[in-house]
Amino acid sequence: MGYIIWVNDVKAARNLEKYGCVHYISRRMHYVVMYLYTEKAEETLKNIRRLSYVRKVERSYRNEIKTEYTKAVPDQTQFYGI
Template sequence: MALEIAERLGLAVWVKDLKAARSLGRFGNIHYVSKRLKYVFLYVDGKKANQLIYRIERMPFVTRVDRSLRRELATEFHKPMNTTSN
């Protein structure tokens, strides 16, 4: 029995009202809420991401939704060659 891990996508949801932002928990897992900058970072199912983003954008208290760019970042780093000049 193999356990499959669901692909997750991080979303930064910019909101007008933080109280109303609590309702975003029904779309995914709320990871962080910034009171000062008024955004919520949540993780959603990667397979349903486009559908969920469309639904979230249509909510009256949401100003903008940004996808996480973590997948596009290089995660393999190479040690630089020792270039000491004498």
């Protein structure tokens, strides 16, 4: 399960590695993308929210976005000679 954690201090955000798998840390926008085990997510998030450098925790909906596309419109490039 993916989560986006907004932080105040990026250096302190490296400590989040002990709670799960840190995928990305944005230094400019001050957020961390990390993955947690679904079974332990609630109790881990409770511990993460207690940290002084954490502003907000959001769940990532990336795995729910449709990634398989269908080609409903015919290819128009053959008419233009490409």
